[in-house]
Amino acid sequence: MATLEKTLYVGAFIHCQDLTTLDICSHGIIGVDESGKIAFISRETKDKQIPAREGWENAKVVSITGLGFFFPGFIDTHIHASQYPNAGIFGKSTLLDWLNTYTFPLESSFSDLAKASKIYNRIVSRTLSHGTTTACYYATIHVPATNLLADICHAKGQRAFIGRVCMDSLAPDYYRDESAATSLADAKACIEHIRSIDPHFDQVSPIITPRFAPSCSTESLNSLGQLHKDTGVPIQTHISENLQEIQLVKDLFPNSTSYADVYDQAGLLTSQTILAHCVHLTPEERKLIKTRQAKISHCPASNTALTSGCAPIRSLLNEGLTIGLGTDVSGGYTPSILAECREALFTSRHLFMSSSSPSSSDGNGNGGTPSIKREDDVKLSVEEALYLATRGGAKVCNLEHRIGGFEVGMDWDAQMIGLDVVGDDYAAGEGEGVNGKMDFLETGIVDVFGHESWDDNVNKWVYGGDDRNTLAVWVKGRLVHSRGGRRGLQTS
C-alpha cells in the first residue's frame, strides 16, 4: 500500500459524543498522519484560516466546499455480500421459505468464480459509495469465492470481516458442507488465506460464521467454538429472528435451555460474537448475552421485509447491551446504512405504536396507535440511529478504540457529506443546471433552503440523503471512494 501523505481535513465535522448527543463542530481541522491516524483536532477556525502548525506546513488539505461536513464512516455489522443480486426481491416470503426460494439457489452459484468476482466487486464498491468503511460480510460455503471477497476488500481498502458460511445440516443437498470436519477445515482455509494477505488482520479479518443453529450440527458448532478458542478469531451468526426458526431450534436442540444457550454451550457466545437480529430474545437470553458481553446487530429493514418482528432496541440499550446496525442484504433491500438508519427510526415508531396500545389492534386489520406516552422508551432519535451506525457498530466489532468517532489516535475512517443549498435566485427556467435540466444527478435529493440549523441538516441528510451526498470516503486515511461530477473531491 502506498504511503499516505499527512493531510488536514478542514471544515465542519460531526460525530456522536454519546448515544443521544451529536458533537457538531461547524469549523474545524482534523490532522491525519502518514499512518492514517488522527494526530490532532482543532475546533477553532472560524476565520477559515488554517493556523500554522509545526510539522504540518506542507500537509495536503482536503476542504469542505459549500455546505457539508465530515462524519465517521458507517459500520455495517451484518451483510451477506453474496446475496446482493437479490436485493429487493423477496415477495411476501418469511425467513425459512425465503432461504429455500431465493437465497440458497443464489449462494450455491458462487462455485462460479467469475460470477463471484462480478458480484463481490460490485457490492464492495457499492457499500463504500454509501459510506460503509467497515462491513461484517457473510460470503458462501465456497473457499475460493470467500477468499476472493477478502482479496477484493483488501484491494479496495474496505475494513472487513470475512466469513465463510458453515452449514453442514438441514440445508439442501446442493448447498451444504459435507460434514462438520470439512466445515471446520474450510473455515480454517479461509482464515489462513486472510492471514497470508493481512498477517495481523489489520484491515481484513476472518470471522467464524456458523450460519445459524438450525443449519449446523452440534459437532460443527462445538468444533467452531473450539476454533474460536484456539485462534481468537471472532464469530458471527444469526439468532432469534423468526418464531418458526426459534421453534425449530427448540426441536433440534432439546438439551439447550434457549437459542442463546445453544451457542453458549458450544463456546460460541463470547465478547467477540456478533448476533444478528435478536428480535424475540427472552429475558434470560438477554441476561446471558449481556453476561457474555456478546454483541447485537440490529437489521430492521430485513426484519420488516420478512415480517420477522421488531427488535426492541431501546429496551436492549437500556439494559446495557451493545448494538450496531446491519443492512442484512438481501433480507434487507438496501446496502446503505443511511437507509438502515431510517428503517431503525421507523421500526422503533412502529414498535411504539403497536406496543403502547395492544387493545387498539382489533384483529380486523385496524392499526395500533399510541395511547401511553413513553416515547423515549421505544422511539429512537436520529442521534441514536447515527450512534448505532458508527460508535455502536464499532463496539460490536470490538474496534471502538480505533473507529466510530473522531478522537486523537483513532483511525481516519470517515466520509465527507455534501448538501446542496437552493439558491435565492432559484426559479423556473433559471438555475436549473445544464441545458435547462435540473441537475439532480449532481445535487442529490436533499434540498437545504438556508433557514436550517445543523441539527436540521443532519435530520434532512438522514431522512433524505443517499450516496450522492457521500462525496468521498476514507479508511485508515486512504481514499477509498469519491464520487464523480463537479462536487467530486478537490484537494490542494
Add this chain to the structure above:
Amino acid sequence: MATLEKTLYVGAFIHCQDLTTLDICSHGIIGVDESGKIAFISRETKDKQIPAREGWENAKVVSITGLGFFFPGFIDTHIHASQYPNAGIFGKSTLLDWLNTYTFPLESSFSDLAKASKIYNRIVSRTLSHGTTTACYYATIHVPATNLLADICHAKGQRAFIGRVCMDSLAPDYYRDESAATSLADAKACIEHIRSIDPHFDQVSPIITPRFAPSCSTESLNSLGQLHKDTGVPIQTHISENLQEIQLVKDLFPNSTSYADVYDQAGLLTSQTILAHCVHLTPEERKLIKTRQAKISHCPASNTALTSGCAPIRSLLNEGLTIGLGTDVSGGYTPSILAECREALFTSRHLFMSSSSPSSSDGNGNGGTPSIKREDDVKLSVEEALYLATRGGAKVCNLEHRIGGFEVGMDWDAQMIGLDVVGDDYAAGEGEGVNGKMDFLETGIVDVFGHESWDDNVNKWVYGGDDRNTLAVWVKGRLVHSRGGRRGLQTS
C-alpha cells in the same frame, strides 16, 4: 403551449392491469398523437423493427435504450407544497404539536412571495423528477402564493390540484383566516385565478381545501360545502389521522356522530372528496365514506413518522373503498411516490406483525410477530403498491379515464424508467467509469445482474430505485422532465 409532434414510444412498457396484476409488454410501441393522447398500442415488435403505420411515417421516435420501460406517471394524492423545506424535520413530535412547532411557522412565511416562488418552483421540479405527473397540493392561506403555485404547475406542465388552505378557527393568531367569510372569499379568489389560466381546469384545477375539521368553524365548513355544490370544484381535507385529533373533533362537534359525519353534514363528503389518512376510521365511517363514494389518500410515511398509526389499507380495499398514495410532505419526509410505495409495503408488514399476535406485544417493548397466517388480508404486494400509485390515485382524482394506465384514448402521462446492468466484464479497477471512479451518479443504485425476470426488475426498482432511474417524464404528451447525463433522453 407548443403543438406536440406525433410520437412513437418504443420499448417495454409496464402498467397495472388490475389491483394485483402487472401487464408487462417487453417489446411494444405506443403512438401518442398531437393532442397528447394514446392513439394506438402495439404489443408485437420483437424484431425491434418499427412496423409502418399509415399517418405515422414521420412521427418522432422515443426509444428505450438499454434495460428500461415506460410506466404510468405517479399520482400524489396528498402533498403540502409549502411544507417542503421541513421534509425530514419532525423529531419525535406527533400531529398536534408538530403543527404548532414546525408547520404553522413555516406556512405563515408564505406571505413572502419571493420565498414562496423559490420553494414552489423547487418542489414542483422535484416531484416531476420523481415521476409525479399529477399532484394534489395544499398551499397555504395566502392567495397570491397559492396562485403562484398554480402558475408554476401550469408553466412546468404538471397536472395539479391547487388548494388554498382554509382555516378560520383554533389556529395561532399569526396564521389563520380572519373569518369564515374571508376564508370563502379567498378560496373563490384562487378558483377564479386558476380559471383565468386554465379555463376548463384541464391541467391545473382548483380544489376546495378546509385544512381539517378542528381548524374550521361550522360556518366555514358549511360555506365551503355550498361552494362545492355551486361550482363542482373538488374537495380535499384530512380525517382520522391521530387519536388526540379525533378526540378534539368529538369535543368541538358534539352534534356530529363521527369525524366523517362532520364533513358529511357540511356537504363536504362527496365523490369528489379526497380524505387524507383514514388511519382510525370506525366501521360506520367506512360505510359512510363508501356510500358517498369519497376517496382515500394513504400516507404511510407520514403516519409512521408522527406515530399516527397504520391505516388498514388491505381491509379498506377489500371493502371496496378507493385509495391512492400521498407523500404528505412534510409529515412525510419524501416527495417521491416510489419511496412512498416502499413505505406502504413496509407499513402493511408492520400492521400484519402487530395485528396478528397482539398478545406477543408484552408492553416491555417486545415486538409483535405474526402467528396467524393471513398475510394476504394485510400485507400489500409490490403490484398493489404500484396500483395505488397510479390507477388508484387516478380514481381518487376522478381521472381514471384519462390517466393511471396505458389505454387508447388516455393521456400520455408517463415516465421512462432506466435500469443499469452490471456488465460481465465488471471487475475492480475496470468498468468503474470516468477517472476510475464508479459512476453511481449516472447509474443510480439499482444493480441488475442479468438473471432477473421483468417482475424481479420491477421489484428492484420499487425497493431500490430513485429519481436517477426516472430518465424522462411526460404529461399529456409534453416532456416535463428529463435527467441529465449520458442516460438522458435521446430522440430521433
